[in-house]
Amino acid sequence: MDVVVGRAYKVSLEALKRFPWGKYVKFAFLFGSASSGGPAGDLDIAISKISLEALGDLLADLAKYLSLPEDFIDLVVVTERTPCPLVLEALKGVPLYVADWDEVYKYFNICQDQQIDSRKLRLLETALETIWRR
Template identity: 85%
Template sequence: MEVVVGRSFKVSLDALKSFPWGKYVKFAFLFGSTASRGFGNDLDIAISEIGLEALGELLAELVKRLSLPEDYIDLVVVTERTPCPLVLEALKGVPLYVADWDEVYRYFNVCQDQQIDSRKLKLLETALDAIWRR
């Protein structure tokens, strides 16, 4: 199966899955419009935490192997500081590589619990109310 990126580039999901992710990260997920619709403006790929130098090497190798301009690859690094809505969207995407499912589940479960608690406690409504009352 292929996805279309930027209207003119075709990328094979097999090529994405066979990429040597393990050299750089513990997990990689394709998400966003390209994953859900099969086409989009760029490839959104969520990855585990990675150093800056390794991130540059990863991006360069992706560009080379996929024959895709750098502007069409959006790498999103998932850490404890990544907003939970983004973590949940990303980790519901297409798994390209997972060396450690426990780490994926940890991020997913923490964020899912946070979203549930936020809805129950009406945290957004409370915060907005506090802002408007100033």
């Protein structure tokens, strides 16, 4: 499968999977419009926690490997502070590389539980009611 990025660049999913992700991260997932095979404004790729220096190296090396300007690659670092809706969307994407499924499951399960609890406790509705009462 190929993805057209920014209307001018074609990126192969197989090429993305062959990139040496293990040099940088424990996991990488393609998500967003590019994961469905349709045209995409950029490549959204969720990755495990990484240092700022390594993030810069990863972005530069990936752009060079794909012959794609860095502006067309959006790396989203998944940590404990990443909003759960984003984590769930990203980790439901296309796995490009996974060295540690336990880490993936940890983030996914924590966020899935948070979403379920939020619905049960009606946290959004309660917050909105509080705002409207002011």
